[in-house]
Amino acid sequence: MQVIDGIRISSEIKQELAIQVIERKTQGKKIPHLAAILVGNDGASMSYVNAKVKACEEIGFESTLIRYDSSVSEEILLAKVLALNLDKSIDGFIVQLPLPPQIDEMKITQAIDPLKDVDGFHPQNLGNMVVSLPGFLPATPMGILELIKRMKIETEGKNCVIIGRSNIVGMPLSIMLGRNSYPGNCTVTLAHSRTKNLSEVCLKADIIIAAIGQPNFIKADMVKKGAVVIDVGTTRVEDSSRERGWRLVGDVDYENVAPLCSYISPVPGGVGPMTIASLMMNTLKALELKGK
Numbered sequence: 001m002q003v004i005d006g007i008r009i010s011s012e013i014k015q016e017l018a019i020q021v022i023e024r025k026t027q028g029k030k031i032p033h034l035a036a037i038l039v040g041n042d043g044a045s046m047s048y049v050n051a052k053v054k055a056c057e058e059i060g061f062e063s064t065l066i067r068y069d070s071s072v073s074e075e076i077l078l079a080k081v082l083a084l085n086l087d088k089s090i091d092g093f094i095v096q097l098p099l100p101p102q103i104d105e106m107k108i109t110q111a112i113d114p115l116k117d118v119d120g121f122h123p124q125n126l127g128n129m130v131v132s133l134p135g136f137l138p139a140t141p142m143g144i145l146e147l148i149k150r151m152k153i154e155t156e157g158k159n160c161v162i163i164g165r166s167n168i169v170g171m172p173l174s175i176m177l178g179r180n181s182y183p184g185n186c187t188v189t190l191a192h193s194r195t196k197n198l199s200e201v202c203l204k205a206d207i208i209i210a211a212i213g214q215p216n217f218i219k220a221d222m223v224k225k226g227a228v229v230i231d232v233g234t235t236r237v238e239d240s241s242r243e244r245g246w247r248l249v250g251d252v253d254y255e256n257v258a259p260l261c262s263y264i265s266p267v268p269g270g271v272g273p274m275t276i277a278s279l280m281m282n283t284l285k286a287l288e289l290k291g292k
Contacts, residue, residue, distance in 0.1 A: 186207065215251065
């Protein structure tokens with residue numbers, strides 16, 4: 001059993017990006033600039049955005065963090081999105097999700113310039129992905145593909161079961177792994193809460209990707225020996241033994257599933273760091289697409 005070390009691989013990617021930044025500086029070219037909008041004080045969102053800002057510092061990107069109170073109106077947020085679209089100093093930006101209930105997330109997502117949509121959530125970028133046109137891939141699925149590629153995990157002809165059909169992870173990942181490329185050429189089953197006999201479906205899988213958001217959902221009796229298991233889940237559960245009072249738990253019962261696997265990603269330290277690394281890759285790509 002090999003652990004898929006997302007921390008190590010994401011560090012390699014950041015080092016590669018840092019070298020490219022140095023080369024751009026030497027050539028007098030523009031340095032990538034990522035902006036992030038954070039609304040409210042959600043702990044997980046704050047941690048994630050802070051990690052993005054830190055990654056920018058490590059690589060040498062410029063970064064801007066824009067914060068709003070949770071009571072901010074949709075009108076004000078839309079105005080800021082449109083301003084960032086027009087700001088030539090900003091190469092890419094994200095609006096951290098989830099947003100408060102008074103704001104229509106899809107309306108905000110659709111307002112982002114597709115050429116600055118480094119999270120890859122805009123319908124135009126999702127459409128480009130479907131027909132293999134240039135654009136930005138969603139950061140988490142992109143990070144998962146990068147893990148598979150850098151671990152040299154075989155995918156061609158493999159049965160892959162993805163559990164969870166969100167527009168952020170499951171749906172785009174099912175398309176990406178079914179494409180005629182590497183990583184890809186899988187026979188993909190997109191399972192979800194309405195899937196019947198899910199355990200039986202999973203037992204046929206060579207690759208299981210769990211993105212359902214339910215702690216320890218994937219049990220040992222759902223995984224065949226030698227399977228690859230990638231855990232996308234990150235749920236905070238109370239833990240009085242920890243100083244902060246909580247810990248992160250994935251969708252996979254790691255302790256009991258790991259001995260069965262050929263490869264498995266942990267939580268934390270698996271997919272999470274790769275999402276940030278992918279966002280950084282997309283930010284550099286946003287600048288390069290403009291020919292700057």
